[in-house]
Amino acid sequence: MTIAQDLDLSPQQERTLALQADHPEQLFRVEARYRLQADLEPADVAARLREVMARHEVLRLFLPSGGEKPSASALLDPGDALRFETCPAEEAEDRLAELRAPILGKGPILRALFIEHPGGAAALHLIAPATNADASTLDLLVAELLSRLEGSVSPTQTAPPHAAIVEDRLDRGRLESSKDLLQRWQEHLFAAPRVLEFPFGPTASGVEEFEPAALEMPVAADALAGFKRASEGTDCSLADWMLAAWRALLWRMSGEADLVLGLRVDARDSSSTATLGPLSSDVPCHIALTPELSFRELVQRARTAREDVSSSELFFSWALPGAHAEHDPSGDGFSFLFADHLGTHPPSAHRLECPAPFEMRLVLEGEANRPRLRLSYNAARIARSDAERTLERLETLLASAARSAERAVARLEVLGAAEREQILRDGAGPPCPAPPFATIQAQFEARAAAIPDAPAVHFEDGTLTYRELNERANRLAHHLRGLGVGPNTFVGILLRPSFELMVAIFGVLKAGGG
Known part of the structure; x- marks a missing residue:
């Protein structure tokens, strides 16, 4: 491990560090999963991955959380900067939950899970802090990793380092x-x-x-x-x-x-x-x-x-x-x-x-x-x-x-x-x-059967009970039916307010008229 001197950070790195300090329980990160060709050995993948990290300081840069420019930044050795694990597919989610934990101490920076699927297929799941990588970084890292596994040359081997880009852009910005x-x-x-x-x-x-x-x-x-x-x-x-x-x-x-x-x-x-x-x-x-x-x-x-x-x-x-x-x-x-x-x-x-x-x-x-x-x-x-x-x-x-x-x-x-x-x-x-349909006369008859002696109509100094009103209305209804009153028959009533008016109304209704 070496101490990183005079380190320039981009504004987004500084913002992420400040956020990380405010949210110590949360790792602000980027992660991605890549399919690998069948029959790759985890040990070979880990070895080539460390070779890639050795070439790119940004993947080994430890940055302590805080709002100010870090003074205790350090470049870790590839072995310390990488946490590489292997597991079968059915255990992957549980292992990933552990790998997403915030960085404690100095590292690791990059977390890699080699996931073994049945039939020899495999996948590589990478997790890195947002202070060290973005989505394109992981893609470029995997591209170089695969090139090394195949023995070819990756374009990343001739690209300018991240620190040089940041220094140049900050100078231009000033x-x-x-x-x-x-x-x-x-x-x-x-x-x-x-x-x-x-x-x-x-x-x-x-x-x-x-x-x-x-x-x-x-x-x-x-x-x-x-x-x-x-x-x-x-x-x-x-x-x-x-x-x-x-x-x-x-x-x-x-x-x-x-x-x-x-x-x-x-x-x-x-x-x-x-x-x-x-x-x-x-x-x-x-x-x-x-x-x-x-x-x-x-x-x-x-x-x-x-x-x-x-x-x-x-x-x-x-x-x-x-x-x-x-x-x-x-x-x-x-x-x-x-x-x-x-x-x-x-x-x-x-x-x-x-x-x-x-x-x-x-x-x-x-x-x-x-x-x-x-x-x-x-x-x-x-x-x-x-x-x-x-x-x-x-x-x-x-x-x-x-x-x-x-x-x-x-x-x-x-x-x-x-x-x-x-x-x-x-x-x-x-x-x-909807409630069962009940006509006015049916509701009146039910009331008369339930409380026949209760007062139904009060007029001036007299009272008619439900039984009395019902009996008088029944007699009128029979008389009206004999005169031809039935359904859809209109019957006019012209009476002053009185007991007879109530008898007439219920009598017509009982006869089927309206």
């Missing part, structure tokens, strides 16, 4: 005016709502409990076809389309039209595409939205928002001239995020990226002809069923937009047939049978 970036971050982040009301409860960034989980779904063929039709002749990408759909769904679910999303952006350029290290960052992305806006117009706004992000913004720091760290409104990060990793990751990789607490992060990944969406969410606050419902609603919205991109965002369908039916069923409540 020379450039940070005024515009400062204004942009302040405007976006101070305007961002910190709490959103969703059907499944309020959500906010900076939550005390954070337990990342993920779901995924393929992009439906009809949605992909609709995007291709709508984007023909334009410069809009599938990422623009998905960002617009995500923004529209969050508005439809929360009613918040002024939401600021976090947009995951990679700082690697043509000279550093193969550089390992945390060179990705979340930056503010504000897309103005109004109900009458068409989905096509929203896609154009999403494209503009993505294009407006400059590379220097990834190295914006509240420590630069004109900025004040104590006024940093970003808190623990963004509640809702979007990332475009389409075509940039191996199709076999299964990943989770959580460099800071969040509520939901939508990632577009996979291949151009087989894209898929991954929804990472905070399982400490959002139930899996609610996350699944969110993906289902996104799928419905994408299908609706695919049928007509000119439709107003407010009129896009969000509820699928199954959820719509469930809502109607829940809203209707349990069946309520």
Whole structure:
């Protein structure tokens, strides 16, 4: 182990270290799983992995948590920086739970689990702190690992190191005016709502409990076809389309039209595409939205928002001239995020990226002809069923937009047939049978049978009991039937208020008239 002297950290590394200090029970990390060719020996994989780590200091760099620039940073030996374990597939989840524990002491930095499947198949699951790696780092690491196992040369062997990239970008940032970036971050982040009301409860960034989980779904063929039709002749990408759909769904679910999303952006350029290290960052992305806006117009706004992000913004720091760290409104990060990793990751990789607490992060990944969406969410606050419902609603919205991109965002369908039916069923409540039908005269006769001697009518100084009123009404009913009164027969009554009026009313009803 050697002490790292005069170490420059990127702003995102410093933010992650500060977060880690505030959340010591949580490892802010990136992880991914890769399929390996059959019959690889775990010992060979571990040995080659240590060789890769020996070449890349960022994978061996121990950074103590804290808000200030670390003074006790150290470069670990590859053997100390790597924790390599092997287990059968049925034990993988339990072992991974142990490997996700925060770093205690000095290391290990990279955790690797060699998962053995029946029939000789295997997978390698990697976990690294967000201070040392991003999603692209793990992909590049595995690419070099596989090259070494095959005896070939990897592009990472000629890439500039992470420390050199950070030093160069920070020098450029100190020379450039940070005024515009400062204004942009302040405007976006101070305007961002910190709490959103969703059907499944309020959500906010900076939550005390954070337990990342993920779901995924393929992009439906009809949605992909609709995007291709709508984007023909334009410069809009599938990422623009998905960002617009995500923004529209969050508005439809929360009613918040002024939401600021976090947009995951990679700082690697043509000279550093193969550089390992945390060179990705979340930056503010504000897309103005109004109900009458068409989905096509929203896609154009999403494209503009993505294009407006400059590379220097990834190295914006509240420590630069004109900025004040104590006024940093970003808190623990963004509640809702979007990332475009389409075509940039191996199709076999299964990943989770959580460099800071969040509520939901939508990632577009996979291949151009087989894209898929991954929804990472905070399982400490959002139930899996609610996350699944969110993906289902996104799928419905994408299908609706695919049928007509000119439709107003407010009129896009969000509820699928199954959820719509469930809502109607829940809203209707349990069946309520109607009471047995009983006519007025039937209710009166039941009352007369139950309490015959009770007073039924009071008039002036006299009283009729139920029995007396019933008997007199029966006599009148028999007389009326003899005169031809029956169902659907109208009988007029012209009497002043009296006992006779009540006898006449019940007599006509008993005869079947009305």
